[in-house]
Amino acid sequence: MPTAPPRSALVVRGGWEGHSPVEATDRFLPYLRDAGFDVRVEDSPEVYTDAEQLATTDLILQCYTMGTASDAAVTGLRTAIAAGTGLAGWHGGIADSFRNSADYLHLVGGQFACHPPKEPHELEPDGGAANNFLPYTVNISPGAADHPIVAGLEDFDLVTEQYWVLNDDYLDVLATTTLAARADDPWHRPVTSPAIWTRQWGEGRIFVATPGHSLDVLDHPSVRTVIERGLLWASR
Template identity: 85%
Template sequence: MAATASRSALVVRGGWEGHSPVEATDRFIPHLQANGFDVRIEDSPEVYTDADAMAATDLILQCYTMGTASDAAVTGLRTAIAAGTGFGGWHGGIADSFRNSADYLHLMGGQFACHPPKEPDQLDPDGGPENNYLPYVVNILTRTRDHPIVVGIEDFDLVTEQYWVLNDDYLDVLATTTLAARACDAWHRPVTSPAIWTRQWGQGRIFVATPGHSPDVLDHPSVRTVIERGLLWAAR
């Protein structure tokens, strides 16, 4: 039975359809409703310009890969988070949004740079996204294992896109993933990137998980648990 709605969540979804923004977010809306959120859904980040609506929003779940947002929308988002609105999401829906906006990148502190493909002799010339699916491990940091988002979760394996993330040191990193340096790569040593992180922005909290390229990844028990917990943790 869903809890009586006492808080407000805004789901902003759209952008590149390859990340299945509707199907992906639909997986988590019942979770929010069961935890007492009244959920509103929008298909454009321009809702962020509505100051009254944003002030009344306790959590924003964003799944909007690439695309654009106006300066006013990004300013509205930053203002709302600084005042206490929570902000969370996964994969490109939050870590590869609004590449046109330096202010958005500053807000997030971590930005998708690439997901290396399989080695050349493993590529299917007629293949699609599967050419970018690699086996990798998400490593929970020892010092953060008691954080409410990851407590009780062990390191886990995935076969999907592995994100190389450009990031600053204001992130509170909960888990990392290490990208190999293969003979076919231009880089010469392994690169460790944040895979799960939080960020305090004014009075607001930000939560990001980089796994989540496709619905089956979101259904992985550890990924789903992390996202469900992360959204609740971020909320006002």
């Protein structure tokens, strides 16, 4: 009996180095290969202009924080997703990419707005990024409990950046997180943001998880499970 041909995965990584795009994506390359993908790695979103390659790509794993992408690259990405290529990623590598492109933001459906810091009395003068690490809970959405990405998982706690996400109503939200309204914050009530979501775009699927600022967060068992499942779910 003939074996099925391997699926094709394209990893696009780069942008701001604070999210360790190489080390972070390297954690998932063996998983993709074990799942039967041929994996190609690129360091520029301009690969999205290669319509021929994207037409045969089953999954794009993007880890490219901020940076820019040409209009042609964003158009190529949107066209490929609409035709059935999957798009997946975590944290700023997908939810804070290409801020200059409204078409990209429309595609993904959720955009990083901020990660509130610790309260003023808790800030360390030399705390650096750790001054933005807060304890918070990722709450699995009750209506999504049987979705294959989060099935069997319970709410879980993290200490890392908590993303406030600007989003639209076309998201299928699998998990949320609620940002507190503290005495020194300018907002006056708690704000609930999507933390894990999917999105159908034409024939393609999109998966986003907002946890993933650092390697230790990616190694959290629930985060790792969600991302691995999300990669497979999004693939053509």
